[in-house]
Amino acid sequence: MNRRYLPRRARCGECGTTHILLPAVSAARRADHAEVIADAVELSAVEGLGFRKIAVKLDRPESTVRGWLRDFRTNAPAIAAAFAARVHRATAESLGFWPAPAITEKTNAWAMLMAHAQVLSHQYRWVAQPVVTVPWQYAALFAHGPWFFSRAGWPEQVQHQPALPRQGYTGEGGVHVSFPHSSGGTVPYFPHRKELFR
Template identity: 40%
Template sequence: MTRLEAPVLTVEADAVRVETRLLAGEIECPDCGSVLAPWGWARRRVLRDATTVVRLRPWRARCSGCGGSHVLLPVFVLVRRVDLADVIGAALVAKASGRGARSIAVGLGRPVDTVRGWLRRFERRAEYVRVYFTVLLVETGVDPIPPAVAATPFAAAVSAVVGAWRSALSRWPDVGKVSPWQTAAAVSRGRLLSPTWP
């Protein structure tokens, strides 16, 4: 497995809480359920929020059971993306509502090619995303309501992501502390726009 393909575990945004939980042995390996322990740091990242720069150096943890290592990415980060999940999510919502890549790029202050890349990647995976998040919506909701029929597969996938977030919110009110796109990042282990997930 190459460095770029390192297994990722999505954790909360609060770096101090993540460190406290990691040092206390309270984070489980997603592969085998054993305890993860600190194992250094992943590479430093400079990420972009809507208007600011976010500097990040995620923990790397090693499993005491299976020996696997995991990069602990905060819930607001997608793998191999410079822009935060909410910025990319805003672009996806805009596209689902009928806007084009150029106007989305101008609105977000991002290069058109970058925005087109997000939209194309999501569009290629739209049916898979729609099915995955619709199942999640039904399985997590107290009284789940499937998303309404959408005009395009792209819009249906976006609607399923937001619907799954609302469904999870009905069961676990603390989910409201994170956005639909942070929830999608967590569910996909940061790989929402990756060719293979989960």
């Protein structure tokens, strides 16, 4: 899509702020249409092309394409997890749509997006017969919103560390970490001995 599009603006009646109105198939804060960004992601994830070759093929600046691919690669684990949950919840026959594991995270994420689009096509086949095809980028935008292709649209990685720092000290016997005990006191833990002392 090499045609120009000028989005409309509207003023909010409550706060008086001007907002840009994007069609549902557009990506927020991106100058290019979602189809162009999706083509770049596919060329990278499926065909393994680098950003320079993709930029030439799509007639876009290298820095722009590099940014798209970097954002998708950064968001790939969150994308795969979110859309795996959607595929799993969507239908009892979800195993039939489940993709095979891939080598890279970005390819896994792209495959899960394709599975999500196939599930949607399968679910709505009775409404619009005989065949319904949902492009993966539209399925992703409708499911996640206009921030799908943006780094800001995905939360930070899941925190696997304790929420609060553990209290303790480093001494001769190793790291002393205190755990609450039912007696009201604490139980020290010495990792190098792999045992608890009361």
